Amino acid sequence: MLTSYNILLLFAFVGWLVGYDGHFHFDNIGDSYIANKVPYLAFRALPALLGSLTVTVTYLIMWESGYSLPACVLAAGLVLLDNAHIGQTRLILLDATLVFAMACSILSYIRFYKLRHEPFSRKWWKWLILTGFALSCDISVKYVGLFAFVSIGSAVCIDLWDLLDIKRPNGALSLPDFTRHFVARAVGLILMPFLFYLFWFQVHFAVLNRSGPGDDFMSPEFQETLSNNAMLANAVTINYYDSLSLMHKETKAYLHSHTDRYPLRYDDGRVSSQGQQVTGYPFNDTNNHWQILPADGSEDVLRTVKNHDLVRLRHLVTNTVLMSHDVASPYFPTNQEFTTATLEDAYGDRAQDTLFEVRIENGKDGQEFKSVSSHFKLIHNPSKVAMWTHTTPLPDWGHKQQEINGNKQLTPSSNIWLVEDIVSLPADDSRREKPEKNVKTLPFLQKWFELQRSMFWHNNQLTSSHPYSSQPYQWPFLLRGVSFWTQNDTRQQIYFLGNPIGWWISSSLLAVFVGILAADQFSLRRGMDALDHRTRSRLYNSTGFFFLVWATHYFPFYVMGRQLFLHHYLPAHLASTLVAGALVEFIFTTDAIEDAVAAAAKGKKPAPKRHILAGERFAGQSLVGAWIATGVILALVAASWYFFLPLTYGYPGLDVDAVLRRKWLGYDLHFAK
Structure with a gap:
């Protein structure tokens, strides 16, 4: 299930306590901890401790609920003697922490509910806040911790419904008193858990402020807040007539073309244009190279490509120009086919069909288009569809490569591409020389929202x-x-x-x-x-x-x-x-x-x-x-x-x-x- 980065802070804290320098990246299952000098006993101690405490908390849940000793022993014994719980607690895994936090939230709520006849007392507030804190810890481990909110939230709704009853045995509550109960639970079980949750991300951003292997998941603006970011160090301004390799951000497939053509008819009987195939290809080769040309035909090679510019893309190997038109794509009858046109047609009858707008994500007017760092959408100018790809492979006629088509929905992040490299630019070119940049800052909530979206998307x-x-x-x-x-x-x-x-x-x-x-x-x-x-x-x-x-x-x-x-x-x-x-x-x-x-x-x-x-x-x-x-x-x-x-x-x-x-x-x- 979706893992929150906050639980990883606990393991990082354990590593810090024992002086671990993070040299081992846990890349491959089976790599020797001993040979790589990993303090695995310290890392395993965290889930082992929390898993052991889970047995005690299970017993206390039953005891605080008023059940007899055999009922308490049975419930705790079923957890104690369970091989799956043992398997999670003896290895460096996350679910022992999740289960412990979930059990603590149940125990805290039961203790809170037992004080329902002492509302707004010090103990009542203590257990309400502890319930919210446990819920916050639960969702901070994995987002399935939200299920605990649903469990306890349902019980709270039933409790509030009973408090609203004018015929309740202990006397009816006035509406102001009921409002106090409602607000107290909303603060203790919604607002405070949310603030706790935000606090852990504040710690996360403060501690993890350097570039790492997860940079690719984040936007260029986010990456500019990290020191030693390789993406920004390698970003190069793109000029017209540069030759580029374009990569789809999510699937890592290159924009590719070859001499083969679409079949006359697809399996469902629809007719294609029989144009040259444009596909997504996972490996880098010369068929992925495209030259970016100005729409006005200017020959100024020093002119910089900017946000919202209209451009053409010439496929270097076949000497044809990328185009889209009102023909259905192979897999999506509602999406447009992408193919190529000859140079004569590109500057003649099909001139409009070969025009594309470079639309940089969150870019400003006149912003320079750069390799690696400028995440962009390529919008077909006449039809306003976005170039898009997906992971379902084409049939044998398409060599099992990815389909490229025009997506009418422009907003999804799956439309985003980036220029992986300027292949025509020598390694020693002056444009590749980059002075050291100062680390930028972003508002906390902006970084938090982006990280949440990234975690949800990659989980899906x-x-x-x-x-x-x-x-x-x-x-x-x-x-x-x-x-x-x-x-x-x-x-x-x-x-x-x-x-x-x-x-x-x-x-x-x-x-x-x-x-x-x-x-x-x-x-x-x-x-x-x-x-x-x-x-x-x-x-x-x-x-x-x-x-x-x-x-x-x-x-x-x-x-x-x-x-x-x-x-x-x-x-x-x-x-x-x-x-x-x-x-x-x-x-x-x-x-x-x-x-x-x-x-x-x-x-x-x-x-x-x-x-x-x-x-x-x-x-x-x-x-x-x-x-x-x-x-x-x-x-x-x-x-x-x-x-x-x-x-x-x-x-x-x-x-x-x-x-x-x-x-x-x-x-x-x-x-x-």
């Missing part, structure tokens, strides 16, 4: 297939995992996989919870009230809140089009363990079941139970069944945890038979033969 581009990607419907049933690392010589493999027994029990109890609610509603419709008020309130409000947390952290993935992996389910899995602990208490608390069944059989309302709503807990003798159920479940889970431990820790030496015994659901394990 993660749509390609991956051998270990999975779909949301596979996660609750643990149908497949992810191979993190293998070592052929020692037959070692780290395979990211949850604890199958634990996941299946938790997922089954989610279904049981839905069934219980449906059965209760059906019984009420038939006049049979088998639950007392406190039990039903606990079931719907507390366990229902845990179920809501699970649902809001799970179902949104069904509408995402990007790559998805098993680790995206970890926050939802933690929520499912909370539901599991609550239901084991509900099902296996002996006196609650017996009284409810007896009352239902007699057609009477059961006597009040000792189910708590505000701190009162079960008497010990009623928890025997819950303890037995907890012991049996955790014993099975512990056995499954131990059985899959070699895959979690990458133990050496598993033989073929041992690997095959662990392919429970066809897990794609290595060394199975």
